[in-house]
Amino acid sequence: MKRNTLYLAAAAAAVLAAALPAFLGAYPLNVARSVMTYMALAVSWDMLLRSGQISFGIAGLFGLGSYASALLVLRAGMDPAMSLVFATLFTGALAFTIGFAVLRLRAMYFSITTLALAEIFRIVLHNLHDFSGGPEGVVLPGVIFGGDTRALYWLCLGGLAITLGVSWYFEKSKLHLALTAIRNDETSARSSGVDIFRYLLIAFTITSTLQGMMGAIQVQSYGFTTPETAFDANFTLLPLAMALLGGIHSTLGPMAGAVLLGIASEWLKLKIPYGHLVVYGIIIVLVILLMPRGLVGLARKRRTGRGA
Amino acid sequence: MANKRNWTVALALGAAVIGILVWRPTVLIYGLQAAGIYASIAIPMGLILGIVHIVNLAHGEFMMAASYLTYMVCRATGMDPFLALVPVAAVTAAFGFGIYKLTIRQALKAPELNQLILTFGLAILLTQAANLAFTSQTRKISFDYVSASVDIGELSFGIYNFVFVAIAVAMVVGLRLFLTRTTTGKAALAVGQNPRGAAIVGIDVDRTYALVFSLASALVGMMGAVFITRSSIFPAVGSPFTMKSFCLIAMAGVGNIPGILASSVLLGVSENFLKAFRGTRGWADIVFFVLIITVILGRSIRGKKA
Numbered sequence: 001m002k003r004n005t006l007y008l009a010a011a012a013a014a015v016l017a018a019a020l021p022a023f024l025g026a027y028p029l030n031v032a033r034s035v036m037t038y039m040a041l042a043v044s045w046d047m048l049l050r051s052g053q054i055s056f057g058i059a060g061l062f063g064l065g066s067y068a069s070a071l072l073v074l075r076a077g078m079d080p081a082m083s084l085v086f087a088t089l090f091t092g093a094l095a096f097t098i099g100f101a102v103l104r105l106r107a108m109y110f111s112i113t114t115l116a117l118a119e120i121f122r123i124v125l126h127n128l129h130d131f132s133g134g135p136e137g138v139v140l141p142g143v144i145f146g147g148d149t150r151a152l153y154w155l156c157l158g159g160l161a162i163t164l165g166v167s168w169y170f171e172k173s174k175l176h177l178a179l180t181a182i183r184n185d186e187t188s189a190r191s192s193g194v195d196i197f198r199y200l201l202i203a204f205t206i207t208s209t210l211q212g213m214m215g216a217i218q219v220q221s222y223g224f225t226t227p228e229t230a231f232d233a234n235f236t237l238l239p240l241a242m243a244l245l246g247g248i249h250s251t252l253g254p255m256a257g258a259v260l261l262g263i264a265s266e267w268l269k270l271k272i273p274y275g276h277l278v279v280y281g282i283i284i285v286l287v288i289l290l291m292p293r294g295l296v297g298l299a300r301k302r303r304t305g306r307g308a
Numbered sequence: 309m310a311n312k313r314n315w316t317v318a319l320a321l322g323a324a325v326i327g328i329l330v331w332r333p334t335v336l337i338y339g340l341q342a343a344g345i346y347a348s349i350a351i352p353m354g355l356i357l358g359i360v361h362i363v364n365l366a367h368g369e370f371m372m373a374a375s376y377l378t379y380m381v382c383r384a385t386g387m388d389p390f391l392a393l394v395p396v397a398a399v400t401a402a403f404g405f406g407i408y409k410l411t412i413r414q415a416l417k418a419p420e421l422n423q424l425i426l427t428f429g430l431a432i433l434l435t436q437a438a439n440l441a442f443t444s445q446t447r448k449i450s451f452d453y454v455s456a457s458v459d460i461g462e463l464s465f466g467i468y469n470f471v472f473v474a475i476a477v478a479m480v481v482g483l484r485l486f487l488t489r490t491t492t493g494k495a496a497l498a499v500g501q502n503p504r505g506a507a508i509v510g511i512d513v514d515r516t517y518a519l520v521f522s523l524a525s526a527l528v529g530m531m532g533a534v535f536i537t538r539s540s541i542f543p544a545v546g547s548p549f550t551m552k553s554f555c556l557i558a559m560a561g562v563g564n565i566p567g568i569l570a571s572s573v574l575l576g577v578s579e580n581f582l583k584a585f586r587g588t589r590g591w592a593d594i595v596f597f598v599l600i601i602t603v604i605l606g607r608s609i610r611g612k613k614a
Contacts, residue, residue, distance in 0.1 A: 054421055056428070101605055107420050108363045109604050112554050119551070120597045127590040237432055244425065274443050278436035284429030288422050289414050 017157055021150040029149050033156045033221070035262030037214050040163040042239035042246070042254035044210040047170050050249050051203050052183035053103075054111045056236055058211055060118030063230035065091045065212025066219035067125055070138045073220075075131070080144040084216045091212025092205055099204040103197060115236075122231040137226025144220040152221045159217045163210045167251045170203075179203060234277070238265070241280040244287045247294025256295055313561070317570045324577070335580045337465050343569075343576030344472030345538070348531050350553035350568050351479045352524035358563040359500035359520045362412060365427040367553055368546030369434035370525055374400050374532025375541045376438060382449055382536070389451075393533035397526040404525020408518050416517075431550065438543035448540035469538065479527060480566055496520055500563065555600035575599060 021029060041058050048055050069087035072078040078086065102113050125132040132138065145151035170176055178199045181189035190196055219225045238261065239254070246257025261280070268276040291298055353367045364370075374396055381392045411430065415423045454468045487493040499506040499516045507513050539545070556575065560567025575596055582592040 049421075052421065054424055101601070105604060108424060108554075109558070111424055112363075112551065112558075113601060113604055116551060116555075116597050116600050120594065123591070123594045123597070127594075240425070240428070272440070274439050276436075278433060278440055281429050281431075281433030281436055285411060285426060285433060288418075288426045288429065289411060292418070292422060 014161070018154070021153050026149050029153050031263070031266050033153055034266075035258055036156045036160045037218060038238050038242060038262050039255055039258035040160045040214045041211060041235060042242040042258050043163050043167045043251060044207040044214075045239050046243045046248055046250070046254045047167050047210075048203050048207045049243070050170070050176070050183060051179040051200055053106075053200065053204075055114045055204075055207075056111050056240075057114030057117045058239055059231050059233055059235035060114070060121050061091055061095060061208045061211040062215035062218070062235045063118065063125075063225075063227075063232075064094065064121050065215030066225050066230045067121075067132065067138075067215075068212070069216035070140055070219045070225055071132065073140055074138055080140075080142075080220050084144075084213070084220060087216035088209055088213040091215070092209035095208030095212075096201070096205045099201045099208075103200045103204055118231050118233075118236070122227045125230075126227045132227075135227060137224060137229070139224040140220070143223040147223075156217055156221065159214050162213070164251060164255075166206060166210065171251060175199065175202070237277070237280060241284050241287075243294075245283055245294055247296030247298075250296055253294050253296040260295075314564070314567055314570060317567070317574075321570060321573055332584055333463055334465060335584050336577060338469075338583075339577030339580040340473060340573065341466075341469035341576070342580060343572040344469065344474070344476045345535075346549075346552055346556060346575055347476035347569050347572035348472055348479055349528065349549050350556040350572065351476065351483070351565060352527040352531075353550075353553040354557045354560070354562070354565055354568050355483065355524045355527075356521060357557055358565070359496050360412070360416075360517050361500075362416075362423055363427065363554065365424065365550055366430035366434055367528065368548065368550035369431045370400065370404070370546070371528050371532040371535060371549060372438060372541065372543065372546030373403070373434055374529035375536050375545065376442060377529075378533040378536050379447055379449065379541060389449075389533050389537050393530045396533040397530040400529025400532070401522040401526035403529075405518055405522040407525075408521040412521065413514065413517070431547065435543045435547065442543065444543055446540040446542045449536060451537050454537055471534070472538075475531070475534065476569060476572070480569060483565055492516075492519065551600075552596055555596060555603070559599065559603045 020032060024032070041062065045055060045058055065087050068090045069080075069083045072083040072086055073080055098117065102110060102117075105113055126135055128134070143152075144155070170179070178189070178194050181192065181194050182196050182199060186196060215230065219230070239258075242257035242261045243254035244257070245261060246255065247253030261283070264279070265276065268279060287294060293301070349368070349371060353364060356362055356364050356367075377399060378389055378392050378396050381387060381396065382389055385392075407430065411426060412423075415426050455466065456468050457464055457466045485493075487497050495506070495511045496516050496519065498509075499511055499513050503513050506516075535541070552575070556568050556571045559571035559574075578595045578599070579592045582588045582595060
């Protein structure tokens with residue numbers, strides 16, 4: 001019964017989200033798109049976190065996806081819609097290769113290396129002047145779907161829906177058990193027959209692919225990118241803060257956090273043009289110190305009346 | 309083990325140094341100067357990592373904050389940064405103490421994940437607070453003595469930056485004396501090796517952590533003060549140093565403070581090697597990432613075999 005209500009609520013939310021363009025103007029739709037992009041990134045970051053690995057490389061894979069998509073259109077003359085697919089696959093393939101190396105690392109070594117990856121991609125694209133346009137970046141001949149705001153909204157919503165679907169699958173399938181076991185104790189997971197490396201590689205590749213996909217959607221929706229905007233550290237920072245605030249190790253938590261912080265940041269951006277991100281820093285620190293399970297954890301605790 | 313490795317690295321470096329010295333001396337000179345800066349920023353971080361076992365991802369941001377403080381002090385009073393570093397170091401020590409008591413200490417028992425995210429949050433907090441207070445405009449104070457140079461034959465180069473080499477060496481020697489000769493230092497070393505054992509024999513672990521954290525903050529604050537003589541400052545100026553410092557520490561091995569000197573020389577010289585050619589100049593930044601990845605991966609694979 002309870003599960004049915006949940007599915008109904010999810011379906012209602014999906015219909016509402018799909019119907020939003022009928023009610024909203026261009027600016028709110030734009031805000032909604034940025035919230036959805038961050039939401040997808042937050043959820044995908046959390047999916048890897050469920051295995052206990054903290055990636056600081058969201059911006060790297062996001063930027064990689066956007067550059068792959070832009071360059072496929074510009075250099076290979078590919079159709080924008082096709083480039084989305086191929087850029088997504090490319091990011092996935094590259095993440096799979098990188099995963100072989102970086103997933104042998106743990107804890108701080110893994111995190112710092114993923115942070116470094118974003119910088120490497122940025123520097124490479126910065127320096128390959130002829131191929132990637134160098135520091136000036138690339139300008140696409142046009143925006144996908146002729147720049148129709150509604151179509152762009154639905155495209156972004158589609159990306160988000162895929163991410164949420166995969167995340168939901170992660171929570172319900174055998175993967176969930178394997179990743180949780182790895183997070184709790186690698187040694188006992190291994191002795192129970194969990195192939196740690198394989199599961200981490202699956203999780204890393206899939207989450208990276210999703211991040212690349214969102215990057216590709218982003219670049220096709222705006223029509224230009226530069227190394228500095230594609231690999232902007234905010235694409236790492238904001239999803240992280242959102243997932244933490246909402247509550248990690250779940251799909252719902254990062255979603256709630258993204259809605260709250262995404263809308264709050266639009267408002268703050270207008271109030272404080274410089275340094276409104278200070279709020280994100282404060283949120284990260286306070287959440288880690290005071291409520292490590294986030295808002296969802298807090299709500300769950302209240303409902304069950306015991307520690308989550 | 310650490311000593312043997314240090315010697316091998318030193319020997320390999322020595323050979324490379326002689327080769328480069330003959331062929332292109334400026335690469336070596338500027339490389340050493342850069343190494344001085346890298347090492348003196350990385351050493352305090354290494355101290356925290358070695359004893360408190362916390363990766364402080366806000367390390368470069370501590371330095372950035374100290375640079376802004378020095379900037380304000382120098383602008384207001386006309387003081388020289390080398391004089392201002394005393395009050396600045398005192399302030400950053402107090403700041404480090406406050407940060408430790410308010411945040412780090414609460415996360416010591418938490419999983420490593422929480423510690424990493426916590427210090428990452430602190431880094432953002434400091435960068436954005438600087439953005440808020442000073443905007444992202446770059447600031448710079450010029451000093452005459454910075455442009456001091458020396459001519460040897462046809463070779464002419466700036467010598468001011470050798471100050472950083474001196475600072476780095478002084479830090480290594482000073483910390484070595486502190487950790488091996490004084491009671492507090494020995495206690496800190498014991499806590500770093502085994503906190504529980506140290507607590508059993510009556511060392512106040514919490515106090516030691518606070519002390520080490522404040523000491524490291526004072527050192528990095530001092531570097532922040534000196535840093536403004538050499539470079540203009542902006543809110544994001546510290547963040548590359550956080551990563552570089554971590555890389556240097558990982559290369560040397562956690563707890564091997566003299567090793568940081570050697571790895572800094574390797575990084576500084578190879579960066580300046582690429583900067584020496586027009587075609588590869590833009591790629592100099594990538595050296596460090598190649599180093600970090602080979603070193604960290606090499607270390608993890610070797611660690612698996614052992």
